[in-house]
Amino acid sequence: MNELPGDQIESWRSVAEGWARQREALWRATRALSERMVELLDPRPGERVLELAAGSGDTGFLAAARLGPEGRLLSTDAAPEMVAAAVRRAEELGLTNVELSVVDAAATGLPGASVDGALCRFGVMLVPDCDAAARELARVVRPGGRVVLAVWAEARGNPWLSAVGRAALELGLIERPTPDEPGPFRLADPGRLRRLVEEAGLRVDVLEDAEVTWRAASLDEWWAIAQDTSQLVRTLAARLGEAGLATLREHAAGGLRxxxxxxxxxVVPGKARVVLAGRG
Ligand SMILES: C[S@@+](CC[C@H](N)C(=O)[O-])C[C@H]1O[C@@H](n2cnc3c(N)ncnc32)[C@H](O)[C@@H]1O
Incomplete structure (x- = not known):
């Protein structure tokens, strides 16, 4: 295993259990997006497909179902607890053509040109050196292979995800993130996204928007999901105490009312961007 960027991974390790708890809610909102990603990737029986930053693994597992017994999905994430959750999910689904491991997206350790296709959903923008992660994808995919990425579009089009950050900013609890800081909206600009892919040596074949619809029975349910899955909520919870956290929740909820x-x-609309890239 490669040396992983310590703090960044620690914070993902700390929310892995919450992500596993909320897996179904997250998947309900994002499944259609993953189906589109797998359609663009077009995995064929017998192929080897890599997923980076796989979290609980569901996007890659859709692809695995199309690879057949001779094919292989390499499902990877830098946080061991995320990989453990993906192992449990693969077992539940009865998948037998999946290898799961702890891997840093910026330095996979895989041989060059060793996979036919690669997927990364909501991962690349979180890697400290996201350009290195894109170059790594270009390196490990064989000539003629395909890479499919998904990132979030702008914060204002994603109130479900941005409400807490906006509230924390307005309350003076955090500073405005710098444009190239790892975070959900870092690659929202389509020009920046295209540059990331092309400078890595890949050809952009498709760059499209994809709608995501988030649903919760109540604001309480939304907050429970945010508490389980958001690193920001977790960090601020440790700092603010009960009353401060309640103020943050109220302020953030205002953005969703x-x-x-x-x-x-x-029923909260969201928007992602999907790229299909080819290696010439
Ligand atoms: C927003 S979650 C997305 C998980 C999953 N792909 C999905 O769409 O549900 C980001 C994932 O990236 C992983 N991650 C963060 N930094 C990483 C890195 N440097 N290398 C590999 N994975 C990383 C985290 O552990 C986490 O599972």
């Missing part, structure tokens, strides 16, 4: 229905449930 426009999406509440009369029964109190939430």
């Amino acid at each position: 426009a999406h509440a229905r009369p029964d109190g449930s939430l």
